[in-house]
Amino acid sequence: MIIDLPRFVAAERPHWEKLEHYLNKLEDEPNALLTLDEVRRLHTLYERAAADLAKITTFSSEPETRRYLENLVARAYGEIHETREKRIRLRPLEWFFNTLPLTFRRHARAFELSVAITLAGCLFGGFAVAFDPEAKQVIMPFPHLLESPGKRVAREERAVNDRLRDSKTTFSASLMTHNTQVAVFALALGMTWGVGTIILLFYNGIILGAIALDYVRAGQTLFLLGWLLPHGAVEIPAILIAGQAGLMLAWALIGRGNRTPLRARLRTIGADLVTLTCGAALLLIWAGFVEAFLSQYHQPVLPYWMKISLGLIELGLLSLFLVKSGSAATATSARQTPDSKG
Amino acid sequence: MKTNVLRIHTPEGVVFSQLLASPVVRCAAWLIDSMAIGALMMVPGFLVTILRLVSADIAEALYAIAYFVLSIGYGMGCEWLWRGQTLGKKLFRLRVVDAEGLRLRFNQIVIRNLIRSVDALPLFYLVGGITCWLNPKGQRLGDIAANTVVVRASRVAEPNLDQLLASKFNSLRLHPHLEARLRQQVSPAGLRLPCRPCCAGTISIRRPASNCSPNSPATSAGRSNSPAKTSKVSATSNTCATPSMCCIARRRVNEWQPSLHESGQAPPRPSRLSRTIP
Numbered sequence: 197m198i199i200d201l202p203r204f205v206a207a208e209r210p211h212w213e214k215l216e217h218y219l220n221k222l223e224d225e226p227n228a229l230l231t232l233d234e235v236r237r238l239h240t241l242y243e244r245a246a247a248d249l250a251k252i253t254t255f256s257s258e259p260e261t262r263r264y265l266e267n268l269v270a271r272a273y274g275e276i277h278e279t280r281e282k283r284i285r286l287r288p289l290e291w292f293f294n295t296l297p298l299t300f301r302r303h304a305r306a307f308e309l310s311v312a313i314t315l316a317g318c319l320f321g322g323f324a325v326a327f328d329p330e331a332k333q334v335i336m337p338f339p340h341l342l343e344s345p346g347k348r349v350a351r352e353e354r355a356v357n358d359r360l361r362d363s364k365t366t367f368s369a370s371l372m373t374h375n376t377q378v379a380v381f382a383l384a385l386g387m388t389w390g391v392g393t394i395i396l397l398f399y400n401g402i403i404l405g406a407i408a409l410d411y412v413r414a415g416q417t418l419f420l421l422g423w424l425l426p427h428g429a430v431e432i433p434a435i436l437i438a439g440q441a442g443l444m445l446a447w448a449l450i451g452r453g454n455r456t457p458l459r460a461r462l463r464t465i466g467a468d469l470v471t472l473t474c475g476a477a478l479l480l481i482w483a484g485f486v487e488a489f490l491s492q493y494h495q496p497v498l499p500y501w502m503k504i505s506l507g508l509i510e511l512g513l514l515s516l517f518l519v520k521s522g523s524a525a526t527a528t529s530a531r532q533t534p535d536s537k538g
Numbered sequence: 539m540k541t542n543v544l545r546i547h548t549p550e551g552v553v554f555s556q557l558l559a560s561p562v563v564r565c566a567a568w569l570i571d572s573m574a575i576g577a578l579m580m581v582p583g584f585l586v587t588i589l590r591l592v593s594a595d596i597a598e599a600l601y602a603i604a605y606f607v608l609s610i611g612y613g614m615g616c617e618w619l620w621r622g623q624t625l626g627k628k629l630f631r632l633r634v635v636d637a638e639g640l641r642l643r644f645n646q647i648v649i650r651n652l653i654r655s656v657d658a659l660p661l662f663y664l665v666g667g668i669t670c671w672l673n674p675k676g677q678r679l680g681d682i683a684a685n686t687v688v689v690r691a692s693r694v695a696e697p698n699l700d701q702l703l704a705s706k707f708n709s710l711r712l713h714p715h716l717e718a719r720l721r722q723q724v725s726p727a728g729l730r731l732p733c734r735p736c737c738a739g740t741i742s743i744r745r746p747a748s749n750c751s752p753n754s755p756a757t758s759a760g761r762s763n764s765p766a767k768t769s770k771v772s773a774t775s776n777t778c779a780t781p782s783m784c785c786i787a788r789r790r791v792n793e794w795q796p797s798l799h800e801s802g803q804a805p806p807r808p809s810r811l812s813r814t815i816p
Contacts, residue, residue, distance in 0.1 A: 246550045274636065277639070365599040369602040372606075380655055385656060466645040
């Protein structure tokens, strides 16, 4: 293409500068809204810069100008062709009470699958301990679970000194961070086409099933419920929700029955994955508190009925929150624009 | 196919490209970021030392939480605040961008940083590194999930018009006899003809470097390209199509182009009917 380059740049430079000004404004103030006239002007300037780039592309002797224009067009392209809603303001309460439960319900099937995998793991763990007592040595992750349930209950109920004295907060923090890491891992393993997430959920189920059966067989059901329910009522659903996110990611990767391209599928669920993982992390913070400050204290310090009641209340409230929270109007709009949440 | 360039085709028919970052540079940026996290941890470490005087339990808890938040949140926070850059990426001039050229969203930043935990498996980002190496766009698993790529964010400044072409090599100078002949054909006033967009978009000279000869392209074009015969002349610049020659050719074309318009014919389109000038 023949171009009198100095003349061309001199003629177009004011338009490029104007476009750059608009782009800087948009990038510096993400919440800024342009007027209709400004939007039209921006679009015109973008098209002009794009046309200039097309003209100059074959002009190999001036790569500097081409790079500058490419950069300008790339930035403008991102602003103009972005169709997802621009989140104006962070609304944590709206996110928690509307977005999170609605997202959870929208992908309820993935949650059901997550529950099913964990239950299968529970059954496997239970059968393993029931039919092979030596399996306990392999399955149980912590040494204190290897001892006889009866001995442990007797020891815990006789305890005079607080074994977590001066370390409850640290214990709570380590539980929070560790469990959140597990939740993040459950999501991330979705990138293995779900194999990793399934293994993680199944293994969690195995441990849970093995412990439950071990204590039930030893006649320590009340202790088990009093020990696990207060924090487990929140912690286990949180891991299941993280597993739900991992399975959603895997489903988007596999794309069975969905003809949209992989990138579009992943883009569609991106916001939902973040919502579910953040929700799971929040629940795990609460579970960490409860486990460190409450679950480790047994009768006579804390009566079992009180602990079990607390666990049941937590479970009920969480179920109610996940199933009922969020308005119908928001649900409709969220369903219409599943990828629009920032 | 593995390439080091991300090309984005816009609906307007324009293609722009961005250079993809290599795994080695990304690894170096990650090392810098790891050191930055270590340095940042000194702040809570100092606070914890003071807080330990009050309660060692709370101090330890805060330190554990601070480490967790920093290690996970460092990438998210920096990439969100600095539009796809962390400290390491800034130093190595890298940037995380949307793989389709759209605006980078917070969700994308969060996802690519969360999936880092799998990329880092089993040690030293082996999974992420191998994926990055094999992926045509150099994406690790987190990038694939978030639909992002890491590109080289070269410093792009507005071109300096005063220096434009001042230091550029002019291949015509290698052929003084050709230059002299062209000068004979064109008056100084003709060289200052305006660059008309319709002309600039449609006309050019295609001429391989090896064919540079005393047969001036301008004169050849003027001699053989009668408007009736060649209404389309493709536009391509090459080593011999220097600005001076282009202006000459454009002048020649401008001389007959009005006659095309006057005769009611459509203006020439950019085309494949290129004429190779010997």
